[in-house]
Amino acid sequence: MALPYSEKVLDHFLHPHNVGKMKDADALATEGSPACGDMVKLYLKVDEKSRVIQDIKFESYGCASNIATGSVITELAKGKTLDEAKKINWKAANEELGGLPSVKVHCAVLAVDALRTAIENYEHSHGLNKEKIPTTEDIVMKRLSRVINPIAGLDVVKTGLVKEVRVGQGDVTVWVDLPEDHQFANNLRSEIIERIEPLWDVQRVTVTFTGA
């Protein structure tokens, strides 16, 4: 009999590593929400001089993929410098886990995002961040490349699902090549909005479905 998950995923799901809260964290990040069904909170303890991640913990409200990825990503990041840890992407986590079902990749990405955001937050609070730059189509596209196309299990930009992006005076419009009544349409719309809305100079995000 075949469960949809690899043994590695099941092992990390049943016995997750690095779980729990961290009282004296140097940085933390939360990705997702109970409303979207998955939520990850990630804590970092960083050595100020060497910028090595000394300790890392995560908490998960989510499905098996989410828990297993949180476990694996914290294992990968522990002991690495911030610059090294930034390079850990969901692909690395996915490989480490022996492959997740494509429909579940969007749950797994949250843990990876939480790691990146926590590192960004650390950099901000320690004066390592770059200046605020106005949002462009390229920046939107870059953010959208963290939204997963649930059909393919790859991001919506690479898979050609996002047809066009326009940015003007705080308004961002995203055209998606999917019928409006597609089973994933609603889910995708809210994921895209959640991803773009936090940009500092964006006021309104509109997602338009163009597929037949």
Added chain:
Amino acid sequence: MENRIYLDNAAASRTDPEVVRAMLPYFDEIYAVASSQFSHTPGILAREALDRSREILARRIAASPEEILFTSGGTESNNLAVKGAAWAARGGKKHLVCSKIEHPSVLHSCQWLEKQGFGLTTVRVDGEGFVDLDHLEKSIRPDTLLVSIQHGNQEVGTIQPLDRIAGICRKKGALLHTDASFSFTQADLDLSVIPADLVTLSAHRIHGPKGIGALYVRKGTPIEKMMHGGYHEYNLRSGTENVAGAVGFARAVELSGARETARIRALQRRLFERLAAAVDDFRINGPEDMESRLPGNVNVSFDRVEGESVVLHLDMKGISVITGSACFSRSLEPSAVMMAMGFSHERAHGSIRFTLSRFNTEEEMDRTAESSRDVVEALRKISPLSK
């Protein structure tokens, strides 16, 4: 699979070994097509078996045998009832009413008819899944041809007050279809008292085989055939009759009765009680009053945990349940029934459905409650929503 605790009986239940035994001769002995009384002997024997089965079903709901059509299952019966009634009314009435928590086979049939030019109004339900009767009454217009309201709900087990619903439909002159796929033999349905015009029945949730269902069509109800071909099932449903399936369905009906329902009720009560004693912070989904709830249905939401993780943990402990969480669904959206009931996404994500059958035991209920406690506690320990 020996020690598995199977609690997904509202999806499909174990075919009773007695049902299998009753069906077997109709595969390799009496395999002729059920034909007219002027045919050859094997054909007549098959016909008689089919008619006996029809009588058993009819008797259970106080109908006549001529009012029972065999179909391939609940989905086909619902399609035939809704589309068949609509097609028969073409050129006349053109409006449909159904509840927001109907099975997809009713809801999507209605939505398809909407695309063909029919009007559709979906009726609200309250937080326990009961249809808003005022909204129902207001939704029925002079040109409403059919109201389709289910008997028992597939997810939260709400039993609708069919007598009052039928009264409203009669008063307003609309036909009433009820999908009794999830309630048949488990909740009373006496059609000599309740004037429903079309009723969907299903076999595989009451230990009958898959691939067989039935539609009750009250005498004189205008309905158009949807499956065209030979003259079968009073010329309302073409296709060689599934005699073995019908025999199995009838045997399953005979094996279900008040004693079995009482047994399932007792298991339901026990599971609710044991869960309440073992687990903190959960909410009951569906009616609190057990009399208004399908006997086999236990549906709860555990706060601060996500359902798919609970399902997988329980599966690894040998317990089969399902959840209304988005992570579990093919559409990545939470249960439409729970959304219609006004639940938060979080409550739907944390919902677990246990559906029981007469093959379950008290000991299984106790083990299920204990395992649920262990799993929920473990997941809460790693949840960022826990304080």
